[in-house]
Amino acid sequence: MIIRNAELKDLESIAHLERKIEGENAATKEVLFERLKMFKDGFYVAEKNGKILGYIESCLWNKNNFRTFSEIKDFPKHHNPKGRILYIIFLGVDETQRRKGIGSRLVRTLQEYASEKRLEKVQLVAGEGFLTRFYKNLGFRVVKELPSFLPYSKGTLMEYRVTPIRY
């Protein structure tokens, strides 16, 4: 399996995976296209034998004070190429391929990118269930709870402080 930057030719497979994982809340192919155009360097896929098994999308900004998803969901509007915070928009792995370390590898790839670029931190909002533990295992800490992040569920704002690579 390899992790590489997403490309236009992957969009159909990514959109298909997004629909499988997110159902009616899935981002459309057009929205995913806008996010890929917005920040290709922070959009990765996991591929094996030509098949996309997972993906991670992100943007750059300097935001610390958002409370709800609706405030931030138009990511291309908020993306700031000079931002010091790398925000993970979404991470997804095909259901049949989970618990093989793919999700962790995708997150680590972004952490390494943030380190190379000397960014300040990687940030995300974790949904309920095992996700806070998943991200804690990858070096993230809980910043605060966001009780109304989604209309139907809370979120947990988490961050990973970047250790810059020293040359």
Ligand SMILES: CC(C)(COP(=O)(O)OP(=O)(O)OC[C@H]1O[C@@H](n2cnc3c(N)ncnc32)[C@H](O)[C@@H]1OP(=O)(O)O)[C@@H](O)C(=O)NCCC(=O)NCCS
């Ligand atoms: C979250 C997600 C990306 C994890 O992907 P993955 O490839 O299965 O993750 P990993 O194999 O790297 O898991 C690493 C560790 O996280 C924990 N973990 C992962 N899935 C878990 C689960 N369903 N229940 C409990 N712990 C879990 C385990 O500690 C696991 O290590 P282990 O398998 O050695 O026990 C995947 O479950 C997914 O796509 N979920 C739906 C979408 C989603 O919720 N995305 C996050 C939104 S930002």
